[in-house]
Amino acid sequence: xxxxxKNKQITGILTVIPDNxxxxxxxxxxxxxxxxxxxxxxxVMGYGKHCIVAESTCVSDxxxxxxxxxxxxxxxxxDEIDALILxxxxxxxxxPPTSFIIQGRLELKKDLYCIDINQGCTGYLIGxxxxxxxxxxxxxxxxxxxxxxxxxRKVSKKDRNSFPIIGDGAAITxxxxxxxxNTIHANLFTDGSRSGALVIPAGGFRMPSSPETALLEEDDxxxxxxxxxxxxxxxxxxxxxxxxxxxxxxxxxxxxGTTMEDVDYFMFHQPNxxxxxxxxxxxxxxxxxxxxxxxxxxxxxxxxxxxxAITFNLADELCNKLFTMCLAGFGVGLTWSSMIIDIGNLNxxxxxxxxxxx
Amino acid sequence: xEELYTRLAEIMDVASVSGTDKFEDFEMWxxxxxxxxxxxxxxxxxxxxxxxxxxxxxxxxxxxxxxxNKKKA
Numbered sequence: 001x002x003x004x005x006k007n008k009q010i011t012g013i014l015t016v017i018p019d020n021x022x023x024x025x026x027x028x029x030x031x032x033x034x035x036x037x038x039x040x041x042x043x044v045m046g047y048g049k050h051c052i053v054a055e056s057t058c059v060s061d062x063x064x065x066x067x068x069x070x071x072x073x074x075x076x077x078x079d080e081i082d083a084l085i086l087x088x089x090x091x092x093x094x095x096p097p098t099s100f101i102i103q104g105r106l107e108l109k110k111d112l113y114c115i116d117i118n119q120g121c122t123g124y125l126i127g128x129x130x131x132x133x134x135x136x137x138x139x140x141x142x143x144x145x146x147x148x149x150x151x152x153r154k155v156s157k158k159d160r161n162s163f164p165i166i167g168d169g170a171a172i173t174x175x176x177x178x179x180x181x182n183t184i185h186a187n188l189f190t191d192g193s194r195s196g197a198l199v200i201p202a203g204g205f206r207m208p209s210s211p212e213t214a215l216l217e218e219d220d221x222x223x224x225x226x227x228x229x230x231x232x233x234x235x236x237x238x239x240x241x242x243x244x245x246x247x248x249x250x251x252x253x254x255x256x257g258t259t260m261e262d263v264d265y266f267m268f269h270q271p272n273x274x275x276x277x278x279x280x281x282x283x284x285x286x287x288x289x290x291x292x293x294x295x296x297x298x299x300x301x302x303x304x305x306x307x308x309a310i311t312f313n314l315a316d317e318l319c320n321k322l323f324t325m326c327l328a329g330f331g332v333g334l335t336w337s338s339m340i341i342d343i344g345n346l347n348x349x350x351x352x353x354x355x356x357x358x
Numbered sequence: 359x360e361e362l363y364t365r366l367a368e369i370m371d372v373a374s375v376s377g378t379d380k381f382e383d384f385e386m387w388x389x390x391x392x393x394x395x396x397x398x399x400x401x402x403x404x405x406x407x408x409x410x411x412x413x414x415x416x417x418x419x420x421x422x423x424x425x426x427n428k429k430k431a
Contacts, residue, residue: 033388041390161389220413221389234389235396235409242400278397 002255003186005132009178012075012347013318015311016066016148016170017298018057019353023049024164031160032222041160046273046292050299052152053168054356058092059148060101062170065354067106067144075348076174078106082140083113085130087123087147087303089332090154091116102146113140120198121269121331122188123147123303124171125339128327129186131175145173147303154200156216156225162232165272167299169354171307174347185256186339187248197236198332202227237331241275244336245328246283252326256340260285263340264323265314269330270294270305303329310343311351318349359422361402366418369394377419405429 024047028038041047053062063086070076086099093101097116102108113134119126124147131143148170155166202213213227225231245268253260266289270276276292291313294305301308306327310318317323322344330336367375369391370384381387392412399407405428415421 037388037390040386044390044394233409235393235412238393238396239400239406239408242397243406274393274397278401281401 001188003129003188005184007178007181008132008135008184009176010173010343011176012174013307013311013349014066014070014172015304015308015351016062016354017351018051018053018168019355020054021049021051030157032224033160044274046296047164048296050164050167051169053150055153057150057356059088059090059150060092060098060105062148062354063102063146064105066170066172069352070172078108080142081108081112081144083134083143085115085117085127085143085145087117087119087127088149089118089120089302090150120302122329122335122337124306125327125329125337128175135175135177141176143175145175147171147307149302151230151302154230156229158216158224159229161223161234162230165295165300167301169301169304171304173307182342184339184341185252186337187252187255188337189248191334194334197233197240197334200230238275240334241279241330242282245279245330248336248338249283249326249328252338252340258340262324263326266290266326267306267309268328270300270309272300311349315349318344318346362422365398365402369398375418377417377422379418380416381418399425
């Protein structure tokens, strides 16, 4: 599906990353593999360290912390927020939606448009699309897009496939109308028939959590996880990305009437360095134009990887310059989506650390 | 198909690999090697092989046949 948005812009990006940083080397003993095998994995995949929350920290904690930072530093005013979109796969509760918990904790205005969206890897783009659509309302001038997850709490510590790469955090993106005319092109694809590649089997209503679903089971590769934990099929996801994403980007470039050379940065979702390098090679994009350093420094925080890549790699530059960026998300659903958007001249673009309270 | 055997040897961290060898005989034939192989098949041969298809193979020579079949399709 092709989508078109007019006269919209991002005016600020803040990422909130837990200060609890653990290196791959320190967690190696948890896995069912020899040290040699684990070190080989570390080198090939490009693992380093990841930042994860304490067992009790929730998405609303990260979002409230980040929004409070913006209020305290006069980067955002409470009463200017007309809509709050929260994209998360790890809400505080099933009921009520976590965007309402955030509204309540921060005492935001009573007619605020609040909505939770359940999305992961493609969640930054899905959230932006929602924000752009809402801004067509005369009464909605400033949208706060929150992307946040605490998925490390749903990944088995003995799952070498997923635990080294998982990251937690939140991203806050301010989206407004643009007084200068512009056009944003995007495309979106979905395939629920392949949804099994990325699942948390138990905990919903199809398979409620129970003592049985909490039991650790060993998979064909020696990883231990329960049905309450995230389960990701690495090779299936790799093939999906390599097959679908280059085609999607080619179509988007043609739709937008531009060229690959005119794109300054390909800010893609970061599954891990290995996959992004292979993707860049396939698309013939120089590695410098497709940053791939998020997972080795912070982990894969689902829908926050794109804003994390932006705030980690381009913080100061984006406050003074404008870049043509191609964003892309791909993963859970399965969904894959891309967007060409000029981002820059931001009011703020930074990363802050979340300090766990005692 | 010499390139296939050279690249497989690199992935398995051995001096050489032959068609009559069995995948399971290699110490390094683990989930990471399988992913690296899938990636290599995509990059060097332009074919998509699923984890399951790879897991079903017994002899290295069967991989050569699989690649040829996929290229014909």
